[in-house]
Amino acid sequence: MEVRKIEKEKTNLRRREYKLIFYDVPPAEIRGNTRAHWRTMRRINRERRDTAKWLTIDAIGTINFIPMEKAEVFYHFYNNREIDLDNLIYGMKSTLDGIVDSGILIDDKPSNMELRVKFTKSDKQNIKTLVYIKEIE
Numbered sequence: 001m002e003v004r005k006i007e008k009e010k011t012n013l014r015r016r017e018y019k020l021i022f023y024d025v026p027p028a029e030i031r032g033n034t035r036a037h038w039r040t041m042r043r044i045n046r047e048r049r050d051t052a053k054w055l056t057i058d059a060i061g062t063i064n065f066i067p068m069e070k071a072e073v074f075y076h077f078y079n080n081r082e083i084d085l086d087n088l089i090y091g092m093k094s095t096l097d098g099i100v101d102s103g104i105l106i107d108d109k110p111s112n113m114e115l116r117v118k119f120t121k122s123d124k125q126n127i128k129t130l131v132y133i134k135e136i137e
Contacts, residue, residue, distance in 0.1 A: 029044055
């Protein structure tokens with residue numbers, strides 16, 4: 001997994017919003033219809049979880065912060081071939097767990113968050129996943 005850029009955006013002073021950029025989409029080995037060996041899946045999930053945790057902490061800019069009570073998490077996938085959204089969401093489980101591990105979200109249960117997803121077809125050079133984390137009331 002190649003990660004090159006992290007951007008932090010603040011929309012206003014009362015609500016926090018962060019943007020993480022992953023220069024890939026969840027690999028086929030961890031998506032819904034996989035037949036990969038459990039050890040391969042475990043390794044990839046561990047890497048994605050750790051990467052998401054540290055990207056989120058870096059985007060926040062500090063380790064001293066108050067967790068969001070409720071947040072909207074928006075995944076925007078860019079890929080050169082269309083992949084079922086349910087498989088992509090399944091592949092993002094370890095990424096969301098890493099975001100929760102960073103401490104920015106209290107938990108990823110439905111009462112604490114809303115999940116939105118969008119897919120855009122792109123050329124091979126622009127494959128990426130954008131993850132927006134926005135505080136909501």
